[in-house]
Amino acid sequence: MSYIYFDQAASSFPKPDKVGQAVLEAINEYGANPGRGGHSLAVRANDVIFTARKKIAAMFGERNPANVCFYLNATQALNQAIQGIPFDEGDHVISTNFEHNSVRRPLEMLKETKGIVTSYIQSDGNGNEILELLENEISDRTKAIVVSHGSNVTGTILPIKEFGKIASERNLLFVVDASQTAGVLPIDIKEMNIDLLAFPGHKGLMGPQGTGVLIIRDHVDLLPLIYGGTGSHSEEIGQPLKRPERYESGTLNTPGIAGLLAGVEEINSVGLDHIYEHEVKLTTYCLDKLTQIDGIRILGPGAGIPRLAVISFTIEGMDVHEAAMILDQHYQIGVRSGLHCSPLAHSLMGTGEVGAIRVSFGLYNTIEEIDRFIEAVKEIKSFF
Structure with missing residues (x-):
């Protein structure tokens, strides 16, 4: 894998x-x-x-x-x-x-x-x-x-x-x-x-x-x-x-x-327009899939508001660091958990004590990778 x-x-x-x-x-x-x-x-x-x-x-x-x-x-x-x-x-x-x-x-x-x-x-x-x-x-x-x-x-x-x-x-x-x-x-x-x-x-x-x-x-x-x-x-x-x-x-x-x-x-x-369009496509797709999972709270701009290819979220009842560790060790998916060196932003979002899980996409990421990630989150969520 x-x-x-x-x-x-x-x-x-x-x-x-x-x-x-x-x-x-x-x-x-x-x-x-x-x-x-x-x-x-x-x-x-x-x-x-x-x-x-x-x-x-x-x-x-x-x-x-x-x-x-x-x-x-x-x-x-x-x-x-x-x-x-x-x-x-x-x-x-x-x-x-x-x-x-x-x-x-x-x-x-x-x-x-x-x-x-x-x-x-x-x-x-x-x-x-x-x-x-x-x-x-x-x-x-x-x-x-x-x-x-x-x-x-x-x-x-x-x-x-x-x-x-x-x-x-x-x-x-x-x-x-x-x-x-x-x-x-x-x-x-x-x-x-x-x-x-x-x-x-x-x-x-x-x-x-x-x-x-x-x-x-x-x-x-x-x-x-x-x-x-x-x-x-x-x-x-x-x-x-x-x-x-x-x-x-x-x-x-x-x-x-x-x-x-x-x-x-x-x-x-490659061109900045192409890069941004690709990242928007990945981000929109991932946001849509995540919002369909019960117990997922997504931080930041809502649907239809332009944003970067950065999605931070929490899983109800689960420690963000534990979730990131499982994604890495069991599913071979690298994400970032914690406060991301930005405590003011987390305080703004009400996650100043626990932080969040962050996924972020780039030029070489694909829809297929996001599908694998979504399935992993669903499986993790089913255990909690």
């Missing part, structure tokens, strides 16, 4: 063949340090990284590839974005109750260390009235809005274009966590007035783990989180101002970025 992987919201799998091939090629054929030498292997490594910057910039509407900065994951990128803003005591930041801890924890740390004030908009699971709630929270001390584009718990898609319009009109920094949407939904940072866009390479973009990106618009000046070697301007005592070096101290993950480039090329070849 083949294993079914339904944890795409955590990391996409399997990857396109060309991703693994690109990683292996980088290791075996040009494993030199990019930007740290003029010899041919270092130049080739640097060329691959620059090509990745260009293609990522183009995908997200950024005209300057130098504003594309690489990190190990979205968490590092978000920390650079949030902690790099020069906050003063009393500055106000607005976020939402859909946020991952990669947003919440840096904000709470700044609350303790710099005395900023944070507000988490208390919308419902559908995101209703969230724009009005945002408008009501803005004060003369508000400096930034930091939001997730899509929830990794409920699948709720937030209206970031409308958020960006409000932020632009109020002259506020707008930071977007696109961890669940990069490679799935179209994002144009200029059109959406996004100042800082963070996302992982290993989820929707189909790249390897250990890759993440922060796009920093020209007009935004962040304080670097990490200081050190940048491969250039070595005579300067301070961190250079030149981008992307200012925000990329140390050797980059060249094999990972080469794989990410291959993933981005695959996404461009």
Whole structure:
């Protein structure tokens, strides 16, 4: 029996063949340090990284590839974005109750260390009235809005274009966590007035783990989180101002970025529209089947409301971790259980104490896999 992987919201799998091939090629054929030498292997490594910057910039509407900065994951990128803003005591930041801890924890740390004030908009699971709630929270001390584009718990898609319009009109920094949407939904940072866009390479973009990106618009000046070697301007005592070096101290993950480039090329070849349509088809089908099982409670948007390919649910009378373990060990189906690093979202849904079971789909999942999953849930439910 083949294993079914339904944890795409955590990391996409399997990857396109060309991703693994690109990683292996980088290791075996040009494993030199990019930007740290003029010899041919270092130049080739640097060329691959620059090509990745260009293609990522183009995908997200950024005209300057130098504003594309690489990190190990979205968490590092978000920390650079949030902690790099020069906050003063009393500055106000607005976020939402859909946020991952990669947003919440840096904000709470700044609350303790710099005395900023944070507000988490208390919308419902559908995101209703969230724009009005945002408008009501803005004060003369508000400096930034930091939001997730899509929830990794409920699948709720937030209206970031409308958020960006409000932020632009109020002259506020707008930071977007696109961890669940990069490679799935179209994002144009200029059109959406996004100042800082963070996302992982290993989820929707189909790249390897250990890759993440922060796009920093020209007009935004962040304080670097990490200081050190940048491969250039070595005579300067301070961190250079030149981008992307200012925000990329140390050797980059060249094999990972080469794989990410291959993933981005695959996404461009398949097309975002096709990917989203496929994921919508799978999600709609699974939701319809789950709702027919007694004792299943589904979190997030109801029927007919657009959502990501993320479905969190509980089984009446059964521990979510036990259910996930049975699915894995007995049925060979990989899902995620617990709080999903997003306790605010679970508190919103009334599952803050127990968490939920989450299934999430990607480009290579099928209807047949969902049928096998539904039969497994029915059998598990029959024992409880």
